[in-house]
Amino acid sequence: MTAASSLAAELERALHYPLADALPPRGGAIAVAPGVKWLRMALPFTLDHINLWLLRDRIDGREGWTVVDTCIDHPQARADWEQVFAAELEGLPVLRVIVTHMHPDHVGLAHWLCERWDAPLWMSATDYQAARYACQVVNSFGGDRLADYFHSHGMTDAGDLEQIRNRKSYYSSLVPALPPSFARLMDCMSLTIGGQAWRCIAGYGHAPEHMALYCEALNVLISGDMVLPRISTNVSVYEMEPEADSLTLFLDSLERFLPLPDDVLVLPSHGKPFTGLHTRLRQLREHHRERLAEVMDAACAAPVCAYDVLPVLFKRPLDLHQTTFALGEAVAHLHCLWHDGQLRRTRDAQGIWRFAPV
Numbered sequence: 001m002t003a004a005s006s007l008a009a010e011l012e013r014a015l016h017y018p019l020a021d022a023l024p025p026r027g028g029a030i031a032v033a034p035g036v037k038w039l040r041m042a043l044p045f046t047l048d049h050i051n052l053w054l055l056r057d058r059i060d061g062r063e064g065w066t067v068v069d070t071c072i073d074h075p076q077a078r079a080d081w082e083q084v085f086a087a088e089l090e091g092l093p094v095l096r097v098i099v100t101h102m103h104p105d106h107v108g109l110a111h112w113l114c115e116r117w118d119a120p121l122w123m124s125a126t127d128y129q130a131a132r133y134a135c136q137v138v139n140s141f142g143g144d145r146l147a148d149y150f151h152s153h154g155m156t157d158a159g160d161l162e163q164i165r166n167r168k169s170y171y172s173s174l175v176p177a178l179p180p181s182f183a184r185l186m187d188c189m190s191l192t193i194g195g196q197a198w199r200c201i202a203g204y205g206h207a208p209e210h211m212a213l214y215c216e217a218l219n220v221l222i223s224g225d226m227v228l229p230r231i232s233t234n235v236s237v238y239e240m241e242p243e244a245d246s247l248t249l250f251l252d253s254l255e256r257f258l259p260l261p262d263d264v265l266v267l268p269s270h271g272k273p274f275t276g277l278h279t280r281l282r283q284l285r286e287h288h289r290e291r292l293a294e295v296m297d298a299a300c301a302a303p304v305c306a307y308d309v310l311p312v313l314f315k316r317p318l319d320l321h322q323t324t325f326a327l328g329e330a331v332a333h334l335h336c337l338w339h340d341g342q343l344r345r346t347r348d349a350q351g352i353w354r355f356a357p358v
């Protein structure tokens with residue numbers, strides 16, 4: 001076990017897992033609260049699973065289920081859903097599909113679920129539009145603009161840049177389509193699901209406009225990717241919004257969960273359901289505070305570009321795919337210090353952004 005993973009394990013033990021090590025079987029569910037079922041589907045990535053939720057519902061007099069998040073569009077997920085339809089819906093239909101945000105593991109099968117059940121998609125407008133755009137462009141998360149952007153943050157290996165220039169359709173391979181219409185989720189909006197009020201909590205910095213859902217009566221928070229028990233949420237800056245301060249947005253968004261009770265049952269998109277929300281929020285703030293201090297130390301020693309701080313933030317070797325995500329996170333940390341007035345940036349003769357203390 002590495003130092004980083006033993007620290008992660010130690011932090012994880014500070015939380016409480018009411019279901020212990022129980023995991024839903026493939027194509028099956030575990031009830032986690034009245035009318036709330038937990039599904040877990042495999043992902044072919046380092047992050048090897050996603051949690052999805054079934055909420056017992058009644059809309060316009062019809063009994064059925066609201067689905068929260070969908071998995072990527074691949075044959076295994078469709079097969080898993082078929083088993084869920086047969087075994088877990090109690091003979092009732094899916095009435096509505098809610099998606100927390102635009103990332104492929106969350107929205108990939110929304111088009112299929114909505115069409116199959118003639119059910120509406122509910123999602124924030126920002127993420128719906130971003131997902132529709134991303135699944136239609138030829139080279140989302142690749143192409144000349146992304147390669148130029150990575151170069152401006154210190155990626156100079158010609159072979160790596162060439163691979164990024166040529167990367168095609170990563171997003172649309174996982175999210176081939178979006179439903180042609182949607183219902184808009186907005187911050188603080190209250191949804192009635194199964195006779196209970198669920199409140200939307202918007203979050204920024206991880207996705208354009210992520211929606212978590214909180215039910216006070218059940219004392220349950222569907223946290224999506226905003227609050228995860230073990231891993232820290234990916235917070236990145238990319239070429240479409242190159243000046244963004246995603247990390248400040250993310251840290252500010254975490255504050256919005258503080259009014260919730262500490263014993264709320266948190267249902268995260270990755271990892272196990274847990275209690276100890278306030279402990280976890282504290283851990284996440286502390287984690288980023290430490291990373292920012294390390295980045296600041298590096299910049300004080302000598303001006304740095306984002307590529308230079310990869311080994312500061314990630315104490316393990318990264319392949320090119322991981323480097324592209326890590327570089328986005330490195331820019332987010334530098335930009336947090338830059339927007340805060342602690343660092344200034346200058347562009348050197350090679351066109352690379354270098355950050356130094358003010």
Ligand SMILES: [Zn+2]
Pocket residue numbers: 101103206207225
């Ligand atoms: Zn996500």
